[in-house]
Amino acid sequence: MATNVQTKDITAADNALKRVKVGIIGAGNIFAQYVRGCRMYPILDLAACADLDMERASARAAEHEIPRACTVESLLADPDIEMVINLTVPKVHAEVSLAILAAGKHVYSEKPLAIERESGRALLDLADSKGLRVGCAPDTFLGGGLQTCRKLIDDGWIGEPVAVAAFFAAHGPEAWHPNPFFFYEAGAGPLFDMGPYYLTALVTLLGPIESVTSIARASFSERIATSAQHFGARIPVSVPTHISGALQFAAGPAATFVASFDVWDHHLPRIEIYGSEGSLSVPDPNTFHGPVLVRRASAETWTEAPLSHPTNMQRGIGPADMAYAIRTGRPHRASGALAYHVLDAMHALVEASDRRTHIALQSMVERPAPIPTSLLPGTLDA
16 A cells, blocks of 8 residues: 555654644545645644545545545534535535534635635634634645745845736636536636635735726637537636736735636736836746746846745645644634635625726735745644
């Protein structure tokens, strides 16, 4: 039988911390990435997985050597499981997360936190009343690329940030995704599917968003799937597929933000941050790595900055960080409050277009603490 870090003895840095038993609900497309990522952190003990399709849950458990496959109800009733990772489709994120909290367990959800603000707020309120944690993807801002950007900004390498350009532009997932239909339903589209990576990165780098305005449209009433599984299927579109927004950050910077499924190709940056003393080129916020490029005001060219943090993590660093926080009492970084602020901003972008006005956000959030440098492998606390 294969051996991995999940079944090894915990490291010396973890000796004082009891491992957190984890269950996963949802055995879909991103399941394997979470399993691999979680197993990089010995504080997490993957104990069970569940899915509405019991056959799929059993197959995934066998494939990844997870001790138990079970029904959702059985997983939630297991008194040994402390944290549940919610990998269901976006439209049921809130429903499943509420059930997890009601069962007395901490929850870490795939993004978005919820489809509507009200259900996202209900999640946070229920968790608070029960003394439980809510975490939410994306956790890519904990990777070496974005943590290096955070350190460069905090250390003053570009001076005071004043402006931002951020672009996600592609032609939709119907060409490659095995189940592209939900991408064009409520709670998805380019804004709710990819926007969380960009907006979370910006909030963790620059602080909370104060207000937004935008122009949003659904450029085509339907899409045609060309992936092998659903070739030729017609996909109705019920969400905006091109959003051009402007964000005002509470600390001062103004950002241009575009999220689109209507672009075949482009030469746009993913994220660039412009400061009083230089410019910073931020890597793809949907990854954990670089490159990170800086051009100081006195320099003639861009320079690639050495990364201050490792890049070998995968999805799962967020749940691991939350597990450390559960054990030590500190705040966790990929928090429900951060995810709710991003949810608030995404809804405000759509509303601003519908109402042709600026929308002030009702939520605020503090930047999560940076990851310490020079950590031992498999640890997240110094």
